Amino acid sequence: MTAYRAxxxxxxxxxxxxxxxxVAPPKGNPTPSGTQGGKPGSSPGGANPTTLPTTVPPVTGxxxxxxxxxxxxxERTASYYTVLPDYPANATPFVAIYYDTIAFKQNRTAFSxxxxxxxxxxxxxxxxxxxxxxxxxxxxxxxKDPVTKKVTAIGPSVWFEVTVRDPATGTIIAKEGxxxxxxVDTAKRVTIRNPGSYLIEFSGxxxxxxxxxxxxxxxxxxxxxxRNLSCSQPLLQ
Numbered sequence: 330m331t332a333y334r335a336x337x338x339x340x341x342x343x344x345x346x347x348x349x350x351x352v353a354p355p356k357g358n359p360t361p362s363g364t365q366g367g368k369p370g371s372s373p374g375g376a377n378p379t380t381l382p383t384t385v386p387p388v389t390g391x392x393x394x395x396x397x398x399x400x401x402x403x404e405r406t407a408s409y410y411t412v413l414p415d416y417p418a419n420a421t422p423f424v425a426i427y428y429d430t431i432a433f434k435q436n437r438t439a440f441s442x443x444x445x446x447x448x449x450x451x452x453x454x455x456x457x458x459x460x461x462x463x464x465x466x467x468x469x470x471x472x473k474d475p476v477t478k479k480v481t482a483i484g485p486s487v488w489f490e491v492t493v494r495d496p497a498t499g500t501i502i503a504k505e506g507x508x509x510x511x512x513v514d515t516a517k518r519v520t521i522r523n524p525g526s527y528l529i530e531f532s533g534x535x536x537x538x539x540x541x542x543x544x545x546x547x548x549x550x551x552x553x554x555x556r557n558l559s560c561s562q563p564l565l566q
Contacts, residue, residue, distance in 0.1 A: 388553045391426035392542065395441040397530045398499040423450070424552025427542040433489065433533030440529050441496055442542075445549050449521040451529065454539040454560035455507045456515070457487040483513060489533035491519055491540075496528040507536065516560045 427440060442449065465477040490506035505511065505519045521527060531540065539559055544550045 385428070385556055387429035388425045388427055388541075388556075389429065391424075391552045392440045392442050392529075395439045395496075395528055397437045397439040397532075398494050398496070398528055421446075421545040421547070423543045423555060424546045424550070425541055425543050425555050426550070426552045427540065428553070428556050430537060430539045431531065432537045433531075433535070435534045437530055437532040439531070440542075441526065442529065442544075443526045444521065444524050444544065446545050446547050447522045447524055448544075449527070450543045451491060451493075451505075451519040451521075452541045452543070452558055453489075453491065453505075453517040454515060454558045455489055455517065456537040456539070457483045457489075457507065457513075458535040460484045483508065484535050487533075487535045489536045489538055490531075491517070492530045492532075493519065493521060494528040494530065496526055499528075502527065507533075516558075 426442065431438065459481050460483075461479055461481045463477055463479050465475045467475050488506065488508045490504060490509075490511075492504045493502045494500060495502060503519050503521060505517050507513060507515075507517065529542065531538065541556055541558060543555060544552065546552065
């Protein structure tokens with residue numbers, strides 16, 4: 330009887346092993362671990378891939394690169410300036426003779442231009458580097474812990490300046506800037522209203538500047554279409 334039971338148990342074990350080996354594998358190609366199905370190149374869930382924004386090409390072919398004037402130089406006194414009425418924006422179409430975005434790190438760059446029909450307009454959008462620090466102070470309630478707070482501000486070494494000079498003498502005709510002795514408004518504009526040859530210098534530190542220089546379109550003053558600056562719309566179209 331014992332031998333009969335052992336034989337029955339052996340037969341049951343053989344049947345179970347045979348059945349376990351007959352399980353069919355899943356149909357189709359398996360999806361690798363950590364990936365999701367979908368068409369090649371598509372994002373998970375069928376979303377379209379993100380399209381990176383296109384950059385605006387610079388305009389540099391209508392103005393001449395130059396060497397910054399040795400400093401220091403003197404500024405013109407008020408007696409040299411001539412007060413003129415605002416130039417009508419719609420009298421003559423304006424063109425860009427220069428457009429680019431420059432990152433400054435204690436460096437200067439300069440250009441020269443012979444202005445035959447004023448005005449010459451320099452528009453600038455300033456993006457300073459920011460610093461974030463954590464400060465703490467005691468709570469006004471004695472039973473509370475000290476209060477911590479993150480403060481973001483313009484970096485202490487941030488500055489930017491544009492200087493327009495007489496290229497022969499270095500006399501400063503006009504200048505504008507950001508931080509230091511200037512305001513921290515991010516939109517800046519300088520307008521030159523007299524014909525002549527000018528040396529235009531840009532300098533700064535820990536700042537990025539989007540710059541566009543424009544003049545009226547004439548036979549002698551060619552240029553490209555005006556760009557829309559990130560901080561403001563140009564007044565002269």
